Amino acid sequence: MQLMRLILPVSALLLTAGCASGGTGSAAGSAAGSDDLLREHGLERATVSEVVEQLDRTNEDRASGLSASVTYDSVTLQDDGQEAVLTMPEDEFYLAVAPWTTTTHDCFHHSLSGCQGELVNTPVQVLITDAAGTVLVDDAASTYDNGFVGFWLPKDIAGSLTITSAAGTATGTFSTFADSPTCITTLRLV
Template sequence: MRTAVLSVAAAVLLLAPGCAGASSGPDALLQEHGLEGASTQEVVDRLDRTHEDRDAGLAGSVGYDEVVLSDGTAETSLPMPEDRFYLAVAPWTTTTHECFSHSLAGCQGELVREDFDVRITDDSGAVLVDESVTSYENGFVGFWLPKDITGTLEIGSERGSAVEDFATSPDSPTCLTTLQLV
């Protein structure tokens, strides 16, 4: 009787949703797209900088707690670092789009491969970023900031400049598309 119960229990575990193939699901998705073993930060940085993920059909949505990756048939989520928040910024002059959760495959900014000077400070006045950057193929630049702060982002180029307040709390956008350069 005990052997029969154990056999039934083992069969139930193998057939339970999420158990069968679970070892091939998320790992297979990451492996198929050359991301196996990469940290969440490395995955976001890599996918946000190129169009390779778009061409391969891999989509990613950046949130406060996780990044959700999907290729249309499989989906997985990667936890965000406990102390880091990813803010994707797309300055613009004539065209922008509304956005809240940055899409690593869907968001497209206007100004591609352009140089910008960026200064990010928190409300205490601490300088978090002060550097020159070049926007990615998707027209964005991304910054890993401390979670749960507020501050000011200043961005400028030969096209103009913009200043915007930001926050990195659970209800804050990870996609900032409101910086019109004037």
């Protein structure tokens, strides 16, 4: 029993600390005890997509103690021993991108409350196309307080993305499969 008490907090810490290397439905009621956690952070009426977007756009959750990470299937939120696992929308994938010029970090599963990109609140132009050349995103955007900008894309596709800012342009590839990263930190603007 004591070993189990040690393993659970350590595994939870590894899952949500910083960036993890390597929707449309309601967020409420996805896991036992999740209602209290969601209510404490004002998320009880938010959809999964709204939870992701709200937590990714601000650093306020860091001060509150809430940690959250995104995978293909779920969003895991943790705070003070409570956990909520929310199911991602069936046909949507959340991809967070942090363009950079000087500093970056390794990332695989985007931590909504721990990842910090270099370029905060920076205007960017984004072009995302699938492998067939269909334009999925062609918009002006701005990186969030955490230096990332996020996009909801169809699941189970691959393609390319180009980000342009006053600092330069970066082009790379992405995929939205079950084993794909939800966090891209390799796009250096030159």
